[in-house]
Amino acid sequence: MTDSPALDPPPSATVILSLRNVGASADQLAERLRRLSRVEGVDVLVVDDGSTDGSADRLGERIGEADGIAYVRHSDNAGVAARRNEALARATGEFIWFVDHDDDWTESGLAALRGHAEGVDLVVGRADFQWGQDAHERRRIDGAEVGAPQDIDAPAAAVLLLDGTIHGFLWSKLFRRTSLGVDPFPLIVSQSDIVGVARAIARSRRARLIPETVYTYIRLPGSITRKRKPDLRALERAHDDVLALLNDAAxxxxxxxxxxxxxxxxxxxxxxxxxxxxxxxxxxxxxxxxxxxxxxxxxxxxxxxxxxxxxxxxxxxxxxxxxxxxxxxxxxxxxxxxxxxxxxxxxxx
Incomplete structure (x- = not known):
């Protein structure tokens, strides 16, 4: 394993955001997107998946004609997997970062990921989960315990995904665009993320594990339901796809x-x-x-x-x-x- 110095300048990156009905957060989201788009080498691709709450218009107004932001709107609801596949086909950056509108992420997280991208196809950072306002209402949900950046080959990365050391979340990772291929996310209502991660690992040569926390997944009161039936067919489909993609390491x-x-x-x-x-x-x-x-x-x-x-x-x-x-x-x-x-x-x- 090797340590890797940060890049200067880092490779180009496209930030992909699929969203629907962002509500009152449209103003704040637009400002975050504009800040990202002003970073050299970064462009932003937003796909609205058929919003019905008026937020698509508001977000479009706030983004305006900002350079570096492409905003695609749809009248129908196709699902996040389909919209991410669509956005990926439009992306031009050497690397891809996926984010969600209602979480905590900034340009500093992307800078950490881009700064460690030289010579690898996948950068794996750390992510936290926050479910309240107090300090104890936060925990680590992704990322390997490393004190310094460490390089591993693709089979080793596959092992870490299979044994649960790293998880299938997209947003704690930076993907070389070519490693994702075409339509990496199956059209299932949940668990498509981990299939995309597995596909990227299968098409990669090397990955880099970094110690920085680059993303916080937020669940605050009212943000999601507390009564949710697991989609078992999607879970089985994702399970089977991951094992097929990582068959050599499994x-x-x-x-x-x-x-x-x-x-x-x-x-x-x-x-x-x-x-x-x-x-x-x-x-x-x-x-x-x-x-x-x-x-x-x-x-x-x-x-x-x-x-x-x-x-x-x-x-x-x-x-x-x-x-x-x-x-x-x-x-x-x-x-x-x-x-x-x-x-x-x-x-x-």
Whole structure:
């Protein structure tokens, strides 16, 4: 592994933002986009996916004729994956950064990513998750624990994605445009991000892990619903696509770990965390049990005792897994309210 100095000047980058119904945040968003567009070597591509709240007009007025910002508007709603594919086909920057309108990101995050892009196809930064205003209501959700930039080859990056060291979020990563190819995001309602990340890794030669936090995913009261049924078909499709794309790096033990973590546990945990109804939780349990049957518990246990315990429950007393997850999440939430700020992730089980 090698350390890499920052570039001067850094490579060109296109910032891609697919949005819909941004509401009152249109003014603030326009200002952020204008600041980005004034950075040398950066252009911005915004695609409105059929907004119906009047924000498309307001955003267009605030952006105006700003140099370096292309604003594409649609009357229909095709979904974020389709709009990102469309934007990618229009992009001209050597690298691509994807952002969402309601999160915390600035030109400094992009500068950190661009500054480490020389000689690699993928730069992986760190990202935080913030769900309230207090300091303890924040945790690390992506990024490897490195003290200095480290270079790895594509197979090593594939392992990190499969074992959960890095996650499938787009916005904590800078992609060489050619590594994404054409239409990297499948047209599914969720989980298309991780498929795009896997596709980029499969088409890359080298990646660079950096210690900087470049993005904060925001969930504030009212920003998302607390009752959400997981889309199990999208989850299965993404699972299958990722394993197919990273087949060369996916050893049997890694496949088992990825299936247990990303598919079995995530299906049930999402339903429990967001207070889905009983039918949705039962449906998630059925899917998880079906996929858990062929998994090797000993091989999973060598990598994660918590995930192995969850698979054991799925194989023996599946009805206990939602109970165990509720208890674990309640303890976790209580601990966050009383302890000092931490960047630890939620446990997998």
């Amino acid at each position: 050893t049997p033990s890694l496949r088992d770990l990825f299936t247990a973590r990303f598919l079995c546990l995530a299906a049930v945990k999402t339903a429990v965390r967001w207070n889905a109804d009983r039918a949705a939780i039962d449906e998630a349990l059925l899917l998880a049990c079906r996929h858990a049957r062929g998994l090797s518990i000993p091989s999973i246990a060598r990598r994660s005792l918590g995930i192995a315990a969850a698979v054991t429950l799925l194989r023996t007393v599946p009805a206990l897994l939602p109970v165990a997850l509720r208890s674990a999440l309640a303890v976790l939430d209580l601990g966050r309210r009383v302890r000092r700020p931490s960047h630890r992730e939620e446990p997998d089980a």
